[in-house]
Amino acid sequence: MSNRAINILVPIISVILGLIVGAIVMVVTGYDPIKGYTALWNGIFGDIYTIGETIRQITPYILAGLAVAFAFRTGLFNIGVEGQLIMGWAAAVYVGFAVEGLPKLIHLPLALLAAAAAGAFWAFIAGYLKARFSIHEVIVTIMLNYTALHIANALIKSWSGKERTENILPTASLGSTWLEEITEYSRLHWGIVIAIIMVFIMWFILERTTLGFELKAVGFNKNAAEYAGMSVKKNIILAMTISGVFAGLAGAMEALGTFGYMAIRSGFTGIGFDGIAVALLGANTPLGVVFGASLFGALKFGATNMPNAANIPLEIVSIIIALIIFFVASGYVIRIALEKFGKKKEGN
Amino acid sequence: MEYVIEMLGIRKEFGSFVANNNITLQLKKGEIHALLGENGAGKSTLMNVLFGLYQPEAGEIKVHGKSVKITDPNVANELGIGMVHQHFMLVENFTVTENIVLGNEPTKGGTVNIKEAAKNIKALSEKYGLDVDPYAKIEDISVGMQQRVEILKTLYRGAEILIFDEPTASLTPQEIKELIEIMKRLISEGKSIILITHKLNEIMEVSDRVTIIRKGEGIGTVVTAETNPDQLAELMVGRQVEFKTEKTVANPKDEALNIENLVVLDYRGIEKVKNLNLTVRKGEIVGIAGIDGNGQSELIEAITGLRKVKSGRVTLNGQDVTNKKPRQITESGIGHIPQDRHKHGLVLDFTIGHNIALQTYYKEPISKFGIIDYKKISNKAKQIIEEFDVRTGHGETTLARALSGGNQQKAIIGREVDRDPDLLIAALPTRGLDVGAIEFIHRRLIEQRDKGKAVLLISFELDEVMNVSDRIAVIYDGQIVDTLNANETTEQELGLLMAGQSKSKAAMKGDE
Ligand SMILES: Nc1ncnc2c1ncn2[C@@H]1O[C@H](COP(=O)(O)OP(=O)(O)OP(=O)(O)O)[C@@H](O)[C@H]1O
Ligand SMILES: [Mg+2]
Numbered sequence: 022m023s024n025r026a027i028n029i030l031v032p033i034i035s036v037i038l039g040l041i042v043g044a045i046v047m048v049v050t051g052y053d054p055i056k057g058y059t060a061l062w063n064g065i066f067g068d069i070y071t072i073g074e075t076i077r078q079i080t081p082y083i084l085a086g087l088a089v090a091f092a093f094r095t096g097l098f099n100i101g102v103e104g105q106l107i108m109g110w111a112a113a114v115y116v117g118f119a120v121e122g123l124p125k126l127i128h129l130p131l132a133l134l135a136a137a138a139a140g141a142f143w144a145f146i147a148g149y150l151k152a153r154f155s156i157h158e159v160i161v162t163i164m165l166n167y168t169a170l171h172i173a174n175a176l177i178k179s180w181s182g183k184e185r186t187e188n189i190l191p192t193a194s195l196g197s198t199w200l201e202e203i204t205e206y207s208r209l210h211w212g213i214v215i216a217i218i219m220v221f222i223m224w225f226i227l228e229r230t231t232l233g234f235e236l237k238a239v240g241f242n243k244n245a246a247e248y249a250g251m252s253v254k255k256n257i258i259l260a261m262t263i264s265g266v267f268a269g270l271a272g273a274m275e276a277l278g279t280f281g282y283m284a285i286r287s288g289f290t291g292i293g294f295d296g297i298a299v300a301l302l303g304a305n306t307p308l309g310v311v312f313g314a315s316l317f318g319a320l321k322f323g324a325t326n327m328p329n330a331a332n333i334p335l336e337i338v339s340i341i342i343a344l345i346i347f348f349v350a351s352g353y354v355i356r357i358a359l360e361k362f363g364k365k366k367e368g369n
Numbered sequence: 370m371e372y373v374i375e376m377l378g379i380r381k382e383f384g385s386f387v388a389n390n391n392i393t394l395q396l397k398k399g400e401i402h403a404l405l406g407e408n409g410a411g412k413s414t415l416m417n418v419l420f421g422l423y424q425p426e427a428g429e430i431k432v433h434g435k436s437v438k439i440t441d442p443n444v445a446n447e448l449g450i451g452m453v454h455q456h457f458m459l460v461e462n463f464t465v466t467e468n469i470v471l472g473n474e475p476t477k478g479g480t481v482n483i484k485e486a487a488k489n490i491k492a493l494s495e496k497y498g499l500d501v502d503p504y505a506k507i508e509d510i511s512v513g514m515q516q517r518v519e520i521l522k523t524l525y526r527g528a529e530i531l532i533f534d535e536p537t538a539s540l541t542p543q544e545i546k547e548l549i550e551i552m553k554r555l556i557s558e559g560k561s562i563i564l565i566t567h568k569l570n571e572i573m574e575v576s577d578r579v580t581i582i583r584k585g586e587g588i589g590t591v592v593t594a595e596t597n598p599d600q601l602a603e604l605m606v607g608r609q610v611e612f613k614t615e616k617t618v619a620n621p622k623d624e625a626l627n628i629e630n631l632v633v634l635d636y637r638g639i640e641k642v643k644n645l646n647l648t649v650r651k652g653e654i655v656g657i658a659g660i661d662g663n664g665q666s667e668l669i670e671a672i673t674g675l676r677k678v679k680s681g682r683v684t685l686n687g688q689d690v691t692n693k694k695p696r697q698i699t700e701s702g703i704g705h706i707p708q709d710r711h712k713h714g715l716v717l718d719f720t721i722g723h724n725i726a727l728q729t730y731y732k733e734p735i736s737k738f739g740i741i742d743y744k745k746i747s748n749k750a751k752q753i754i755e756e757f758d759v760r761t762g763h764g765e766t767t768l769a770r771a772l773s774g775g776n777q778q779k780a781i782i783g784r785e786v787d788r789d790p791d792l793l794i795a796a797l798p799t800r801g802l803d804v805g806a807i808e809f810i811h812r813r814l815i816e817q818r819d820k821g822k823a824v825l826l827i828s829f830e831l832d833e834v835m836n837v838s839d840r841i842a843v844i845y846d847g848q849i850v851d852t853l854n855a856n857e858t859t860e861q862e863l864g865l866l867m868a869g870q871s872k873s874k875a876a877m878k879g880d881e
Contacts, residue, residue: 230739231741234741
């Protein structure tokens with residue numbers, strides 16, 4: 022089987038398997054799978070409003086997925102997208118409400134930039150520690166997730182003295198009355214355009230630039246990269262930092278688009294972690310990530326319609342969604358198995 | 370006569386590329402059967418078919434006269450077929466025993482019974498004179514020992530038929546001698562062997578018959594006693610091959626490389642290069658002769674910036690390059706064909722085209738303002754593939770991993786020579802190459818010299834060093850113990866110097 026065929030087949034099969042097992046769970050627990058899936062469908066594509074909301078939901082998933090995928094392609098495992106996203110969220114909100122008197126043309130880009138920089142800095146720490154002291158990025162990024170969560174909470178308190186920050190100024194908002202109007206007043210915002218631009222940027226960096234060439238070479242074979250005069254350390258740090266830019270922007274989507282503020286959280290948003298599955302589902306390619314994010318965003322959002330429209334309790338819904346994700350993840354295992362097998366065959 | 374293995378009319382395709390076409394190989398019981406062919410002729414592919422790693426598109430395999438389908442290596446194992454691969458498949462930080470039992474661990478009460486296994490392995494090792502310590506860690510033993518572990522692995526699984534894919538390519542001459550003894554021992558114990566090698570003298574020495582393939586086609590089988598190296602080379606390449614490359618007298622000019630009092634440590638901090646001095650001038654080829662492990666790797670790595678120099682000075686064209694970064698050194702005019710092509714030479718998961726651009730991807734004309742023109746990479750790659758006769762399945766878009774070992778090497782050599790460096794460092798440049806390709810590479814090295822470039826050749830094969838070099842520097846224990854003119858020395862003299870004999874003694878013995 023060609024690589025391309027595998028890339029396309031694996032996710033499709035895993036989603037179908039997930040849906041089938043999800044249906045079995047519904048039958049076993051005494052719910053009607055047809056009704057359940059109809060509700061899910063309607064929750065995603067039911068009307069213009071739900072479509073608008075679905076797209077809104079997909080937006081941060083795209084960016085989180087890009088962050089994970091970019092790191093993967095350069096041989097790194099960025100588990101810290103969640104923390105980078107939270108830092109990005111906090112930075113964007115702060116610039117959004119605290120910097121006054123700027124026109125939108127400057128204020129909005131400034132807020133986005135702040136988010137990107139915050140995410141990048143958070144990821145840079147992990148990249149630096151890996152390059153300088155060979156500390157594994159997985160461990161560092163996991164710890165940095167918690168650090169980010171608590172720092173953000175502390176910042177929110179110190180900024181506002183309350184449980185949540187002020188709202189951002191309209192000049193920093195991604196919101197669009199036009200997009201809201203054409204989607205029957207969903208919360209759809211311009212973030213999706215930024216996400217799509219970033220999809221293109223990731224493709225461009227990896228497939229067209231010398232930087233991407235180096236990052237991939239270092240990811241595949243450090244020794245050969247070093248032999249060819251590339252700086253392994255510099256590239257590890259850069260790869261992580263760029264990954265963090267994507268993650269930080271994912272936070273900006275929540276800060277400047279969906280919510281317009283940041284509230285103290287007791288736990289993670291989950292978007293960063295789902296980004297891992299999104300990237301895997303998308304085979305770590307930019308376009309694949311769009312596909313993976315669409316599936317995730319759609320499921321997550323559409324599922325909220327299942328308790329209302331089909332009387333399926335939220336717990337069961339979560340199980341079904343988790344099953345689909347599970348099959349996607351094991352699809353990845355299948356892929357690895359297929360590729361390993363293929364590689365063995367290719368070796369001489 | 371009974372055949373233990375018959376491969377009849379085998380055909381294997383990779384997409385639109387035919388790697389094996391109508392190849393027949395019949396192995397008699399108790400014989401050493403050599404398989405000969407150019408790089409990329411399809412030898413490894415044919416053996417992978419026999420070992421169950423590939424499924425043939427056509428043809429039949431018979432084991433002991435019975436037609437069989439070898440669907441995977443486990444089936445091959447059950448049929449008594451074992452393979453020692455071109456690139457070893459061992460887990461570095463496992464012990465010998467752990468590696469050997471991996472996949473069919475003997476269990477006792479649910480736990481792996483390593484002791485029992487180690488005892489059996491020890492016994493096997495003694496029976497075939499392999500001298501392997503069952504408790505040694507793979508990373509601590511030499512390449513030759515690792516190969517014996519691979520052999521033991523197949524024997525442990527009850528192999529009656531052993532396939533050796535280029536077993537001597539990475540061995541020292543001494544290790545080769547020992548391996549040949551081991552093979553003879555195996556035969557006397559009733560095993561049968563298929564041996565792939567590019568070294569015709571080895572074929573002449575140990576094999577009973579030779580099957581030749583050329584560009585995927587079976588050419589035929591000859592009896593070793595009735596043939597000679599010239600005929601074999603001609604059968605395999607399809608034309609006459611010069612074993613000794615003709616060259617004119619060198620015309621050395623200014624110094625290109627100068628090394629003064631160089632001291633280099635290895636990764637454990639042990640001094641491997643000790644106060645070494647060496648000069649290579651433009652227009653000459655200096656060969657470094659020495660037994661593996663006398664500081665050659667550390668010396669090259671220090672010159673090319675891959676390893677820190679502890680003290681001493683390296684100058685290139687009069688410019689100090691000591692402890693400069695690899696890229697600065699490359700740009701000041703050094704080309705480097707690395708010793709280990711999989712570790713340093715190639716990114717195996719890149720296409721061969723991208724690998725050819727590995728040293729130039731960031732420079733004009735290939736890229737401008739940090740943006741790569743991939744069209745230019747393909748064009749350059751096509752030119753080098755053509756010029757250096759790199760045989761690929763699908764042109765420059767083939768993954769480097771999918772190239773045969775010899776063709777990977779040709780691509781690296783093409784990349785480095787094409788940059789036309791002032792100093793070309795060639796470390797074991799012909800390892801794993803067929804005689805035709807070796808002739809070609811030697812000619813390219815001499816051509817560089819004739820263009821007024823300096824060439825530093827490191828090789829463990831005396832033949833090669835004596836053939837190609839103008840001057841020979843003998844390295845022993847991290848020092849150049851002597852430098853001789855290639856046409857004024859003998860193999861004996863070099864051999865003695867390489868073994869650490871002092872100069873006067875070596876000269877005396879050389880005269881005897
Ligand atoms: N998995 C693969 N996919 C595509 N082409 C392949 C694959 N494996 C081998 N080939 C091609 O088949 C041809 C034969 O390769 P093979 O490895 O059998 O050569 P070989 O005779 O062992 O050469 P060498 O002496 O250099 O090791 C080569 O041209 C190689 O590029
Ligand atoms: Mg081979």
